[in-house]
Amino acid sequence: MNTDLGNPVPVPAEPGGSGRSSGVPVLSIRDLSVAYRTGAGDVRAVDKVTVDLHAGEVVGLVGESGSGKSTLAYGATRLLRAPAVITSGTVHYQGRRVRTPVDVLELSADQLVGMRWREIAIVFQSAMNALNPVLNIHDQLTDVIRAHLPVTRREATDKAAGLLDLVGIPRTRLRSYPHELSGGMRQRVMIAMALAGEPKLLVLDEPTTALDVTTQAQILDIVRDLRSRTGMAILLITHDLGVVADIADRIVVMYAGAKVEEADVYDLFRAPRHPYAAGLLGALPGSAVARREAGQLRLAEIPGMVPVLRAPLESCAFAPRCQRATDQCRVQPPLLTPCGPADDHAVACFHPEPVATVPA
Numbered sequence: 001m002n003t004d005l006g007n008p009v010p011v012p013a014e015p016g017g018s019g020r021s022s023g024v025p026v027l028s029i030r031d032l033s034v035a036y037r038t039g040a041g042d043v044r045a046v047d048k049v050t051v052d053l054h055a056g057e058v059v060g061l062v063g064e065s066g067s068g069k070s071t072l073a074y075g076a077t078r079l080l081r082a083p084a085v086i087t088s089g090t091v092h093y094q095g096r097r098v099r100t101p102v103d104v105l106e107l108s109a110d111q112l113v114g115m116r117w118r119e120i121a122i123v124f125q126s127a128m129n130a131l132n133p134v135l136n137i138h139d140q141l142t143d144v145i146r147a148h149l150p151v152t153r154r155e156a157t158d159k160a161a162g163l164l165d166l167v168g169i170p171r172t173r174l175r176s177y178p179h180e181l182s183g184g185m186r187q188r189v190m191i192a193m194a195l196a197g198e199p200k201l202l203v204l205d206e207p208t209t210a211l212d213v214t215t216q217a218q219i220l221d222i223v224r225d226l227r228s229r230t231g232m233a234i235l236l237i238t239h240d241l242g243v244v245a246d247i248a249d250r251i252v253v254m255y256a257g258a259k260v261e262e263a264d265v266y267d268l269f270r271a272p273r274h275p276y277a278a279g280l281l282g283a284l285p286g287s288a289v290a291r292r293e294a295g296q297l298r299l300a301e302i303p304g305m306v307p308v309l310r311a312p313l314e315s316c317a318f319a320p321r322c323q324r325a326t327d328q329c330r331v332q333p334p335l336l337t338p339c340g341p342a343d344d345h346a347v348a349c350f351h352p353e354p355v356a357t358v359p360a
Helices: 069-076 109-115 137-148 153-166 171-175 183-194 213-230 241-247 265-270 275-282 288-294 327-331
Strands: 027-036 043-053 058-062 084-093 120-123 201-205 233-237 250-255 258-264
Touching (some): 027 069, 043 058, 043 069, 043 258, 058 069, 058 241, 069 084, 069 233, 137 153, 137 183, 153 171, 183 213, 213 241, 258 265
Antiparallel strands (some): 027 084
16 A cells, blocks of 8 residues: 655754753653563563653653553652552652652652652643543642642632643633533643643653644644743653654653663654664654655555563564564563764664664
């Protein structure tokens, strides 16, 4: 089947425009592992993943469904429930009000209550359907504001109105009910709610899913503006590489619960090194990899499915789906190693894609 590749993805900015800053990360995830306990044994959802997120930086977590993106974020913010368990790792946070890094995994329930909304906020997947249908927007926003901030009812109302201004919704909509708003407006209300406590870290889980392209662009403009205004760090979870290209500074590619590649967004789009990352880009209309692989006639595809991991890997998890796999890949798991002139591009592959074969 022929596929039109006439709609190119956004071209990532040249290096130098990154929001990344030096110094201590806002969030530092080290060797985090998460498993789901079942009667047939543990299913490993996240396997020793390390990610740093700095103030003013947008990091995109990408990969197919089942790759461990959301589990990683929810584990790092202590939002997982049984049968999920964190089996190893540390998660250190340091924000505007938390001057000394604390291990989120060691916090008590009361300490977590103080951390959430005020320090770390999350906009969940399908958030536009998460509003209470019997309460108007004013009541839902002010409930959150008064639960976490020492303000009066009037001050809470004023702050709610200001939050709607921030996300581009008229103040007259404060008295509207969710069913009176479009999907994009409901999504923006959820972003406004997440910003109520002026957090230093915002986690966005598939923030543009099920939205039309115009509304997606509006949401991304809001996120970009929030980053520039507040300097908050943003962890963006998505399977949409077009969204990542438009807004992220760095990309972390996950597969089967592990990090297989990490790079500056421009470097990864120009020259993905892991065959899985190259395959994801090859399936993206208008990308350089799609044009190279498909001759501008077809989108590339990655055959097979993400595996369910019940035992420690003794091979590369991607080997059964990889055209570059050799006997070495089938008997030994690769380690994440630097693959560029700087340490900011790393790949876990014995036979990475040659840079020269991927056009800029």
